[in-house]
Amino acid sequence: MTDALTMRAAAVRVLTEAEPEAKCSAAEAAAALAKTADFAFAAKDDPAPPDRPARPQRPPLVSPAKVARRRLGALDGRIALLHAIAHIEFNAIDLAFDMIARFGPEIRERGLDTVQFCADWGKVGADEARHFGMINNRLHALGARYGDLPAHDGLWEAASATAASLAGRLVVAPLILEARGLDVTPSMIQKLRRAGDVESADLLDVIYEEEIGHVAAGTRWFHAICKDEGAEPEATFRVLQQDFFPAGPKPPFNHGARDLAGMPRGFYEPTLGKFPLN
Ligand SMILES: [Fe+2]
Ligand SMILES: [Fe+2]
Numbered sequence: 001m002t003d004a005l006t007m008r009a010a011a012v013r014v015l016t017e018a019e020p021e022a023k024c025s026a027a028e029a030a031a032a033l034a035k036t037a038d039f040a041f042a043a044k045d046d047p048a049p050p051d052r053p054a055r056p057q058r059p060p061l062v063s064p065a066k067v068a069r070r071r072l073g074a075l076d077g078r079i080a081l082l083h084a085i086a087h088i089e090f091n092a093i094d095l096a097f098d099m100i101a102r103f104g105p106e107i108r109e110r111g112l113d114t115v116q117f118c119a120d121w122g123k124v125g126a127d128e129a130r131h132f133g134m135i136n137n138r139l140h141a142l143g144a145r146y147g148d149l150p151a152h153d154g155l156w157e158a159a160s161a162t163a164a165s166l167a168g169r170l171v172v173a174p175l176i177l178e179a180r181g182l183d184v185t186p187s188m189i190q191k192l193r194r195a196g197d198v199e200s201a202d203l204l205d206v207i208y209e210e211e212i213g214h215v216a217a218g219t220r221w222f223h224a225i226c227k228d229e230g231a232e233p234e235a236t237f238r239v240l241q242q243d244f245f246p247a248g249p250k251p252p253f254n255h256g257a258r259d260l261a262g263m264p265r266g267f268y269e270p271t272l273g274k275f276p277l278n
């Protein structure tokens with residue numbers, strides 16, 4: 001029973017479930033526990049989060065070059081796009097609960113608000129599980145399902161480099177990779193609408209709106225860590241970005257959405273942040 005688990009153990013359970021249905025229901029349970037704000041965070045015999053979360057047999061993970069290209073005018077192109085998005089959402093479930101399981105103890109040691117940290121990332125994780133379900137249902141309606149096509153492991157690999165750095169994880173996962181989603185999603189939505197796939201476009205509208213909140217959570221916690229360290233956020237961001245994601249944030253940027261998420265422009269503007277132009 002989930003209510004017998006500590007918050008950290010409930011988050012670890014999400015990471016150790018391989019199959020989509022089981023991972024999503026573990027995510028819902030852990031998010032519900034986080035929302036109660038009435039939990040023991042950890043116990044001595046809690047399992048540690050795994051280095052790699054459990055994944056289903058399918059999809060096979062291949063190098064990014066081998067993932068299907070997406071011409072959205074044709075059904076197979078739209079299926080390939082939706083499959084890639086489903087895979088991102090699936091990874092994002094694990095990233096949210098890895099935040100709680102791996103970095104929650106550090107939040108507690110720093111004397112920061114562990115309950116709020118778990119509530120924030122539990123909410124993100126519940127959103128990601130719902131996003132995954134929405135896109136997978138849409139794949140079913142189009143005659144496909146998650147696992148049908150190869151996918152790549154770039155998202156988890158980029159994040160796993162930061163397994164020992166909470167500030168680094170926040171920079172890479174919500175503040176570079178999820179923020180990148182805000183940059184590219186509006187044009188995907190437009191292309192889907194132009195291709196007449198209103199149903200898929202409407203789902204991406206919902207996801208886009210909610211992802212702004214995920215980047216906002218990343219921004220808030222990054223600032224909280226910097227404040228706790230007495231560090232200047234923009235300079236700290238740039239150092240961590242060079243360490244963990246040297247390719248840097250990639251323009252063009254969606255200023256409107258990034259502003260709504262509260263992200264300072266010095267985190268990503270080359271002229272302000274001296275990023276290499278890419
Ligand atoms: Fe999502
Ligand atoms: Fe997200």
